[in-house]
Amino acid sequence: MSRFVDKTLDDVIGYISQSIYSEKYSKKNGLLQGMDCRAKLVAFLFLIFAAVYVRTIEILLLFLLLSAILAVSSKISLSFYIPRVWLFIPLFTGVIAIPATLNVVTPGTEIVKVLSFNGWYLSITREGAHAAAILVIRVASTSSFAILLTLTTRWNDAVDAMHSLRLPKIFVLILSMSYRYIFLLLDMTKKMLLSRKSRILGKERSVSSWKLYSPIVAALFMKSFSFDEEVYFAMLTRGFGNKGEISKYKNIDIKSAVFLILCISMAMLLVLYERLYPPAVLQWLFP
Amino acid sequence: MAVPVIELEDVSYTYPDGTDALSHASLKIFEGESTAIAGPNGAGKSTLLLIMGGLLAPSSGTVKIFGKKIDGKTISRSKRMYDIRKRMGIVFQNPDVQLFSSTVYDDVAFGPIHLGISEGEIESRVKGTLKSLGIEHISDKHPYDLSRGEKRMAAIATVLVSSPDVLLLDEPTADLDPKNRMEFVGLLKRLGGEGKTIVIATHNMDILPEVAEKIFVINREAVAAGGVRDVLLDEELLEKTNLDVPVVARLFKLLKNSGFKNDETPLTVEGAIENIKKMIEREGK
Numbered sequence: 001m002s003r004f005v006d007k008t009l010d011d012v013i014g015y016i017s018q019s020i021y022s023e024k025y026s027k028k029n030g031l032l033q034g035m036d037c038r039a040k041l042v043a044f045l046f047l048i049f050a051a052v053y054v055r056t057i058e059i060l061l062l063f064l065l066l067s068a069i070l071a072v073s074s075k076i077s078l079s080f081y082i083p084r085v086w087l088f089i090p091l092f093t094g095v096i097a098i099p100a101t102l103n104v105v106t107p108g109t110e111i112v113k114v115l116s117f118n119g120w121y122l123s124i125t126r127e128g129a130h131a132a133a134i135l136v137i138r139v140a141s142t143s144s145f146a147i148l149l150t151l152t153t154r155w156n157d158a159v160d161a162m163h164s165l166r167l168p169k170i171f172v173l174i175l176s177m178s179y180r181y182i183f184l185l186l187d188m189t190k191k192m193l194l195s196r197k198s199r200i201l202g203k204e205r206s207v208s209s210w211k212l213y214s215p216i217v218a219a220l221f222m223k224s225f226s227f228d229e230e231v232y233f234a235m236l237t238r239g240f241g242n243k244g245e246i247s248k249y250k251n252i253d254i255k256s257a258v259f260l261i262l263c264i265s266m267a268m269l270l271v272l273y274e275r276l277y278p279p280a281v282l283q284w285l286f287p
Numbered sequence: 288m289a290v291p292v293i294e295l296e297d298v299s300y301t302y303p304d305g306t307d308a309l310s311h312a313s314l315k316i317f318e319g320e321s322t323a324i325a326g327p328n329g330a331g332k333s334t335l336l337l338i339m340g341g342l343l344a345p346s347s348g349t350v351k352i353f354g355k356k357i358d359g360k361t362i363s364r365s366k367r368m369y370d371i372r373k374r375m376g377i378v379f380q381n382p383d384v385q386l387f388s389s390t391v392y393d394d395v396a397f398g399p400i401h402l403g404i405s406e407g408e409i410e411s412r413v414k415g416t417l418k419s420l421g422i423e424h425i426s427d428k429h430p431y432d433l434s435r436g437e438k439r440m441a442a443i444a445t446v447l448v449s450s451p452d453v454l455l456l457d458e459p460t461a462d463l464d465p466k467n468r469m470e471f472v473g474l475l476k477r478l479g480g481e482g483k484t485i486v487i488a489t490h491n492m493d494i495l496p497e498v499a500e501k502i503f504v505i506n507r508e509a510v511a512a513g514g515v516r517d518v519l520l521d522e523e524l525l526e527k528t529n530l531d532v533p534v535v536a537r538l539f540k541l542l543k544n545s546g547f548k549n550d551e552t553p554l555t556v557e558g559a560i561e562n563i564k565k566m567i568e569r570e571g572k
Contacts, residue, residue: 155429156389177387183431184383230384233342237377238445239369239401 010193013186025151030074032152036256037161040153043263044145050267051141057130059274060137066266067144074152084147090140097132106131155179177231185224192216289317291351292453292484293339298348300334308334310508311348316453316486321479323499324488325518327529330506332488333380336455339486340377341368373402376446380457382438386430391422391441394430398449416448421470435462443471453484460491472497492519493533496554504528519554535559 026033032040051063064085071081099105101124102114108127115122149158155176162172196212252260293316300309309331316322316339326332337343341352344359351357352371361367376398379385388394392413399409417423422440425433433441439462446454460468475498479485487498495502495515502518504511506528511518518524525532532540539552539562547566553559 156393156427159389159393176389180387180389180430187431227384230379230381231387233337234377234379234385235387235397236342236368237340237372237375238398238449239373240397 010190013190025074025076026154028075030076030152032070032074032148034255035259036252037153037157038164039252039256039260040149041158041161041165043260044149046264046267047145048142050271051138051145053271054274055134056274057133057137059270060134060141062270063141064137064144067141067148070148071144071151074148076148076151081147081151084151085140085144089143090136093139094132094136097135100135101125101128101132103128181224181227181231185220188223189216189220192219289320290354291315292318292353293486294349294351295335295338295345296349298335298338298345298350300331300338300343301346307507309338309345309505312505312508313348314503314512316484318452318484319479319482320501321475321485321499322487323495323502323515324486324505325490325492325495325502325528325530326488326505327490330528332490332505333457335505336377336457336486336488340375340455341371342377373449374452375455376449376451376453377455378443378446378457378459380461382435382442382462383430385442385445386433386438389429390427391417391430391433391444392426394441395444395448398445402449412448412450416444420444420447420474436464436467439463440467440471447478451483454478454486456485456487458489458491459487460489460494468494490530492525492531493535495519496533496535496558504530516554520552 047063047066051060054060054063067085068078068081072078103110103121103123103125106125106128108125110123111126111129113121113123153161159172159176162175163169193216196216293314295315296313298309298312299307301307312331312335324332324335334343338345338350339352341350341357341362344350344357344362349356353374355361355367355371357371386394388397395413395416396409399412404412414423414426417426420440420443422437422444425437425441428437430438430441439459443456443459460471463471472494475485475487479498485498487495489495496519499515502513502515504518504524511521511524519532520536522532531537533554535556535558536552536554539549539559543549543552548569549562549566551562553562
């Protein structure tokens with residue numbers, strides 16, 4: 001059990017550090033990497049809103065296809081990209097959506113009988129499966145654009161773009177600081193776990209291992225609390241609360257402007273197409 | 288007559304959990320002076336610096352910064368404190384506290400931006416400061432990617448860029464490698480020469496003869512104060528406060544005990560060289 005917890009924590013920390021912090025893909029010479037960050041931010045916001053707005057699986061799949069095309073043209077390998085889109089968020093959403101597929105939550109035409117007991121039965125309905133599929137694919141397509149943005153943009157550029165788009169200063173500052181300190185706290189956690197591991201000889205019993213994790217959590221909480229006060233002091237001494245921020249961005253380049261217009265047009269066209277000609281390809285399964 | 292920039296009279300500070308961090312400390316820091324606050328770990332040096340910087344209000348006692356009385360109410364009035372803070376720069380003990388932006392450049396620019404300095408000047412100031420500290424190559428790096436020494440230098444840059452009149456430095460040479468430490472000492476000397484008021488809190492006694500004119504020794508309470516020579520050669524006082532004489536002074540004490548004659552115990556390497564030259568001359572005769 002303790003090995004399981006150790007390994008899980010270690011992997012989670014490693015994954016977050018690598019996947020979010022890694023600037024491996026943002027340094028590549030691909031399509032999205034070459035775009036102005038503001039254009040990317042606005043374009044993806046439009047695509048995400050459009051994906052939230054559409055109601056058919058067919059169009060949602062088109063959004064997914066679009067994100068995959070963008071990933072390939074940005075030199076992100078699909079073997080790296082697809083697990084990131086499908087592994088966590090949609091998978092967890094899928095688990096959450098499972099009850100919605102059942103007749104007890106969403107009554108309708110039954111497709112498969114899951115369980116039957118003494119006259120009472122549990123089955124998957126077409127309407128339930130449709131609702132669950134829509135939810136999962138929608139989450140996958142919206143998160144795919146968010147993942148694309150984080151993979152192809154250096155964090156500093158994203159922060160600058162947010163400043164430049166006149167997002168509230170305090171919001172951008174908190175976001176930027178959270179990003180900075182998440183890694184510091186992760187690093188601290190990792191070192192605490194390592195130091196704990198270095199002092200444990202022999203096999204550890206699961207209950208005692210769980211008991212030992214609580215002081216680590218408490219220590220981390222106290223450290224972050226004292227950090228919080230000191231960081232605030234450090235900001236105060238440098239005049240925080242007086243003037244605003246400056247942005248390094250001036251004008252958007254033509255290539256990025258064209259990309260932005262194309263993405264907005266694409267998002268609007270897909271929504272419009274769905275409204276005017278409701279797709280019927282999957283209607284045999286989800287009427 | 289020299290003007291006191293910071294005055295502390297009978298200042299005590301107790302943490303919310305009841306621990307006494309400082310007890311009845313009194314001191315005056317004069318304009319253009321380089322002063323050291325020496326004391327062992329946990330002596331209250333960092334708390335004292337926070338009080339001197341107008342960030343913490345003392346539990347009792349009087350604090351005056353630039354002639355203005357500072358208490359809990361004054362600290363909460365940001366406009367009044369802003370005038371004081373723009374003339375003061377604090378380098379914190381933990382550089383991670385000071386580096387909260389996404390790049391070193393942004394961190395160094397944070398102070399000037401909030402002081403309302405024009406965009407063009409900010410750029411030249413930031414680049415100039417990074418260059419003067421020899422860290423222009425880390426300008427675009429994320430603070431997470433820096434070594435501890437680089438973090439320390441970047442934290443120092445975040446303060447120097449605003450060109451404050453008073454510099455409060457908490458263990459500024461911790462984490463610096465010998466070369467960077469020497470360069471930093473040179474920088475402090477230059478700043479002192481420019482008339483800046485410098486206060487260094489440290490337990491590293493080796494750098495003090497080079498950068499301080501006066502030393503306050505504290506161990507929760509103000510234990511002693513005096514000129515660098517008087518304090519650094521007072522073995523009884525240093526032993527009582529868990530401090531040590533500088534390495535150079537210790538070496539000459541050992542030489543003296545071995546029978547070598549020297550006129551005055553040196554505290555710096557330069558002083559030691561002079562002393563050794565004289566000793567060789569004497570031996571030659």
